[in-house]
Amino acid sequence: MKNIKYIKFLFLFTIFFTCEDFLEPAPTSVVSSADFFTNEDQLLAAIANMYDGLQGANDTSSNSNHATQIEFYVTEMRSDNTRSKSGEGEAAQFDDFNVQPTNGLVADHYRSFFNVIFRANTVLANLGVASDENRPKFEAEAKFIRAYVYFNLVRLYGDLPLVDRVIGIDDTDISYTRRPTADIYDLIVSDLLAGVENLDNSNGRNRASKAAAQALLAKVYLTRGQNYLDAQNLLEDVMNSGYMLEPNYEDVFFNEDNSEVIFAIGYQSGQAADSQNFSAEWLNGVGRTVGVNYVTDDAKAVMLESESAGDIRTGVSMREDLIQPTQTQVTKYLPDGDPGGADGKTFTFDARLAGNDWIVLRYSDVLLMHVEAIMAGGQETNAASALSSFQAVRDRAGLTDAVTNITKDELLLERRIELAFENQRLYDLVRFGKAIEVLGAFALANGTNFSSNDLLLPFPQSEIGLSNGLLNQNPGY
Amino acid sequence: MKNIIYKMIAVLLIFTVSCDDLEKYQLPEANSIPDETPPVASFSAIQGEGFEFEEWTLYQFTNGSTSATMYSWNFGDGNTSTDFEPTNMFPGEGTYTVSLTATDNLGVSSTSTQEVVVVEPEAPAVPDPVIVNGEFVKLPKSSGSDCACSGWINRDLGEQGESSTASGLDVVKFDNNEPDHIYQEFEVVPNADYLVETSIRHSTTDGTMPSSLEIRVLAGSGYEAGYTPVYYTDTAVMPQGNSSTGYWGYRSIAQVENADNNLKIQVLDNPGNDDYNNVVFSFNSGANDSVVLFMRGIGGDSSGNYGYNSGNEEIRSAYVIITAVEN
Structure with missing residues (x-):
């Protein structure tokens, strides 16, 4: 009888000690995320993975995350700058301020960028394997990416789920709870402050840098309409960091890695995994669409008027569609810089595998933000430092008449032309408080229906459905 | 006849009673089941910008209502609208009760009411900065005797300018062959132009090392890391740049x-007369909301604790006035 007791004890102990190892063995034949990260090289792979997420997939599957490659649909095509060529299909919903919650491009965009946030959070969760020396840099780099993505998302969707760590499928209270934009901006600002403090400008233009964090933080402050002096100081720091205007406007786009670019999402030509297709989509029947992101009559008129005053940017930014002369194409991102022959669609290489980097931040944007920071919410400025920043941008464009005063409307117009088709216009209109007025008039002239509710995208219907009633749709949808 | 009347009444009664019964068997129509998605009215108001055409009285209304098809606005100034997102020009400053009633096709409605306070925005004017004791009156310091330099001492940068008088008025004096200075921090609007006016007297030229007065406007961005300026008005509590009074x-x-810290440097050489000569110059505050006015006598040797000395003559200043330049 005693023996049995001991044996029972023995069993208990045995079970106790062996359970963990026995029932949850580390798999030896496959890698799992739980125990993957053991050294710094692997963490570097996770960092590269964030940029891979921003690049997006260059394919035609509607299940893929296309990320930056489809960003123009939800930004530039919702402004008065561009539209679809045919006016048909899902893409045309953006032209007409008639975006449906079921729009697949919106779902793709939302999904893609929350996936990038997941990738950034994965880096942040595994900083333990980094050396003490590199850890703050890696942390700042991941936070910069997270802030960049959230800044775009919060301006496009409004209140958002606040995901500041790796979450699982059961964390529905996080993934489906919309937090006020102020909370999202708190995270963005604290992430960017970490970037300003711990990043440097040594990693090239396709990775996060101190200057990129400074410029982006300045834009966040301008968007919030506060900290104008902080914004000005950040921008003046960038202006003293060795960046400069490329003398020839065209070279900004076709001489990659030039000293005007502060942060760009890198692509490699000819490689399916690292190339982009938006360059092809913007032409006539080169991509899989018949042509999207075509120039609106409104933008065309503004660009041509400036050209008649000597503006060289117009000729670089757009051209007549060589097959359909009534239509106007964007030419800032011609596939690998090739104009496509006599018909604008004949290439000696696969134009759908283009390598043009997508420029996120460049020096002329910084100069124009500098003017905006000095204006500090006012209607105009004639401060000498603002004039000199503004003049530098105009001089490069061939508009050398001396500027003595800058109004808010003139600044907005300058941004429209200088940064045309670079996915800035919608954000600019909103930030300048002109979106309702300008887009309202634009819609009226085109016989479409615009309301202030159109300034925010709908939450994808798929997300609303998955949330089991937790997610509220934006008003107007 | 009576019978007929009774019959008619009976028929009437039957009709009255049976009408209710009949409705029970009607197919569901309007209002027969509850409105599962009643409208919720919601809106916000955005003030216009500008003064030329009183744009500040023009408000753009945005409509965030849900589940509604008809909208009725009352702006509280007698104006109404049925547009989705109307604009309204209010008659002037005041508080207006604006209401939006959103109604759906089932006739269910929701009303949202807000007070819109219309105030003319202040034209962005740059105020004149506050300079403490710009007339160099003998005032109490945080330590030591009263001085025309009170409010102007930073012992990290030099010895204090001293009190003196001219025509019965207090003036501040930069002694010959001494590292005398005056220093004051003040608040400014960033990127604004300011005018500095002062009155300076050099003593008669005397010796081989003539004194010059150096005036600098220093940027607040050059303050010690972590320093936050405090704008004192009482000279008796001001720091003097040492451990007992603060820095x-x-x-x-x-x-x-450091050149990066200087917004303006003016050097006034001895003009060869001993009159009070007016000096006027301007500076732009740049990316600063705080700046320093610093003056010292230079021209002497570089001996002593501060590495500079005034030259052979005394210099006096009667006042400093700083004003914003109207654009």
């Missing part, structure tokens, strides 16, 4: 002489 934002002559 200012600039702690060394090296910081003062």
Whole structure:
């Protein structure tokens, strides 16, 4: 009888000690995320993975995350700058301020960028394997990416789920709870402050840098309409960091890695995994669409008027569609810089595998933000430092008449032309408080229906459905 | 006849009673089941910008209502609208009760009411900065005797300018062959132009090392890391740049002489007369909301604790006035 007791004890102990190892063995034949990260090289792979997420997939599957490659649909095509060529299909919903919650491009965009946030959070969760020396840099780099993505998302969707760590499928209270934009901006600002403090400008233009964090933080402050002096100081720091205007406007786009670019999402030509297709989509029947992101009559008129005053940017930014002369194409991102022959669609290489980097931040944007920071919410400025920043941008464009005063409307117009088709216009209109007025008039002239509710995208219907009633749709949808 | 009347009444009664019964068997129509998605009215108001056409009285209304098809606005100034997102020009400043009633096709409605306070925005004017004791009156210091230099001492950067009088008025004096200075921090609007006016007298030329007065406007961005300026109005509590009274934002002559920290440098040589000569110059505050006015006598040798000395003559200043330049 005693023996049995001991044996029972023995069993208990045995079970106790062996359970963990026995029932949850580390798999030896496959890698799992739980125990993957053991050294710094692997963490570097996770960092590269964030940029891979921003690049997006260059394919035609509607299940893929296309990320930056489809960003123009939800930004530039919702402004008065561009539209679809045919006016048909899902893409045309953006032209007409008639975006449906079921729009697949919106779902793709939302999904893609929350996936990038997941990738950034994965880096942040595994900083333990980094050396003490590199850890703050890696942390700042991941936070910069997270802030960049959230800044775009919060301006496009409004209140958002606040995901500041790796979450699982059961964390529905996080993934489906919309937090006020102020909370999202708190995270963005604290992430960017970490970037300003711990990043440097040594990693090239396709990775996060101190200057990129400074410029982006300045834009966040301008968007919030506060900290104008902080914004000005950040921008003046960038202006003293060795960046400069490329003398020839065209070279900004076709001489990659030039000293005007502060942060760009890198692509490699000819490689399916690292190339982009938006360059092809913007032409006539080169991509899989018949042509999207075509120039609106409104933008065309503004660009041509400036050209008649000597503006060289117009000729670089757009051209007549060589097959359909009534239509106007964007030419800032011609596939690998090739104009496509006599018909604008004949290439000696696969134009759908283009390598043009997508420029996120460049020096002329910084100069124009500098003017905006000095204006500090006012209607105009004639401060000498603002004039000199503004003049530098105009001089490069061939508009050398001396500027003595800058109004808010003139600044907005300058941004429209200088940064045309670079996915800035919608954000600019909103930030300048002109979106309702300008887009309202634009819609009226085109016989479409615009309301202030159109300034925010709908939450994808798929997300609303998955949330089991937790997610509220934006008003107007 | 009576019978007929009774019959009619009976028929009437039957009709009255049976009508209710009949409705029970009607197919569901309007209002027969509850409105599962009643409208919720919601809106916000955005003030216009500008003064030329009183744009500040023009409000753009945005409509965030849900589940509604018809909208009725009452702006509280007698104006109404049925547009989705109307604009309204209010008659002037005042508080207006604006209401939006959103109604759906089932006739269910929701009303949202807000007070819209219309106030003319202040034209962005740059105020004149506040300079404490700009007339160099003998006032109490945080330590030591009263001085025309009170409010102007930073012992990290030099010895204090001293009290003196001219025509019965207090003036501040930069002694010959001494590292005398005056220093004051004040608040400014960023990127604004300011005018500095002062009145300076050099004593009669005397010796081989003539004195010059150096005037610098120093940027607040050059303050010691972590320093936050405090704008005192009572000279008796001001720091003087030492451990017993507290320190200012600039702690060394090296910081003062760093070109990045200087918004303006004016050097006034001896004009060869001993009159009070008016001096006027301007500066732009740049990316600063705080700046320093710093003056010292130079021209002497570089001996002593501060590495500079005034030359052979005394210099006096009667006042400093700083005003914003109207654009």
